[in-house]
Amino acid sequence: MSGEARVPHIMLVAGEPSGDALGGELMEALKELTGGRVRITGAGGPNMIAQGLSSIFLMSDTSVMGPREVIPRLPLILRRMRETADFAVRERPDVLVIIDSPDFTHMVAKRVAKRAPDIPIANYVAPSVWAWRRGRARAMARYIKRVLALLPFEPDFFRAEADLDCVYVGHPAIERLPEPGSGLEFRKKHGIAPDAPLLLLLPGSRTNEVKRLASVFGETAALLAAEIPGLKLVLPTVPHVRHLVEEAVKGWGVPVELVEGEAEKRAAFDAATAALAASGTVSLELGLARVPMVVAYKIDPVAAWAVSGLLQVPSVVIVNLILDRPAVREFLQFAAKPKALVEALRPLLVDTPQRERALADLEDLRHVMGVGGDRPSLRAARAVLEMLPASLA
Known part of the structure; x- marks a missing residue:
């Protein structure tokens, strides 16, 4: 030819x-x-x-x-x-x-x-x-x-x-990891001390997610802020639900820093001590960024009943499925109560064996996923x- x-x-x-x-x-x-x-x-x-x-x-x-x-x-x-x-x-x-x-x-x-x-x-x-x-x-x-x-x-x-x-x-998500050092820059930009505990709040990017989770996340944040001196709260959001988030946080009674945009979100991940997140891809993003987390989620009760009969996996948290163990605690539907979330998050915000174990699990996740x-x-x-x-x- x-x-x-x-x-x-x-x-x-x-x-x-x-x-x-x-x-x-x-x-x-x-x-x-x-x-x-x-x-x-x-x-x-x-x-x-x-x-x-x-x-x-x-x-x-x-x-x-x-x-x-x-x-x-x-x-x-x-x-x-x-x-x-x-x-x-x-x-x-x-x-x-x-x-x-x-x-x-x-x-x-x-x-x-x-x-x-x-x-x-x-x-x-x-x-x-x-x-x-x-x-x-x-x-x-x-x-x-x-x-x-x-x-x-x-x-x-x-x-x-x-x-x-x-x-x-x-x-x-492996291609969208936080830039090294971006967390320190994020803290400096937002007036957060390098050693202050920082809790990320991620109530979802869909309207229904925010509506169902905002009050639970807010009450959880308020309880933790009353317990942990100097706790800082940061909530990454997206434009189409920002108005809902802004309205919700007004009633939380604690100061919350809202940030927007992919670069700010990744930097916030790098700065975070721990996170409370809705179920979804964000749990994998947090895990790859080495952020210990607790996952909470609520959907319509009728839909939840229907889905529970169809699910053929032991967890809705993708990190747990990848590691084949319950590395991340999850609280679904009626289990997603502020006091329960506080009990799960508290040991992740300070130096404890639970936090050490969570960080080790997330290193395993990065290895299994092929980071690097x-x-x-x-x-x-x-x-x-x-x-x-x-x-x-």
Whole structure:
């Protein structure tokens, strides 16, 4: 064959901001590993567009949450699914990578697998089928060739449950650790002494989370502030719930420093002594930043009853699932009471065997997650490039 060798063609599909962030980092890593000799097409948002993607459609068409937003937009979402699948079948990428937002991306993958079964499909950020609906792993194996896992226990699960190839590439939180020394700068900026105990309060980033947890977190903070001399309270928040948070803290009766923005949040993590957090990815971020924590969470009682019958994991705290032990204490629903939270947090705010044990557990977490090795996006890019045909690899 004469002429220059064909450049690999990789198609990426992300349907919401979390996937777009990962997609942008993946594109950067793919270009790094190939010296720029790669063609990348697909659908994404501003992060992927900034890396050179000409998106098939605007991400705002598919980035919706909840029935009230989804139902009126459903015809458009279904059309975007068809258009994305049609594009893949027509353009024949060497690998198709679907990223997060499974309600959208997996429907695209199924359509492509049915019409063009020769196109290998990777799933970057698989749905949490290990937590419930485990049978879905076997269904995924019919159209997914490889899973790029964010959590270290997922490869064993997918192999055992569905004989599905799964590679641990690492969680994006590993790429977003606090800058060394940022905690001291944070304390200086906010007038907090270097040796003052600092409790982070993280009642969630969704409206319902803040509404359900604000009063519990506030009462807990007030009780601890009355007990521990010089305790400082810091609450990282986000723009769309800041007004709710500001209104809530007015009634707490203790001073709380509100901070906003990713850089301030990471610096606050580096400055913190301990944290009280809602359940979610934030617990993993805190763990990787070596912040001992207690997790509390409340949802609608009817939803809680329904979920409790479906859950197939012993904890809702991702740190506990990764370490396979109850390293972080969790207080859910009616157990999330201020006095109980105070009892759990108190020993984490001073030098105690409990705090020492918590810090050791978080060092184990960092080791298991691969902190200090290649960045996750680079590992993910390697896993994608391994799927290329032999003539292009």
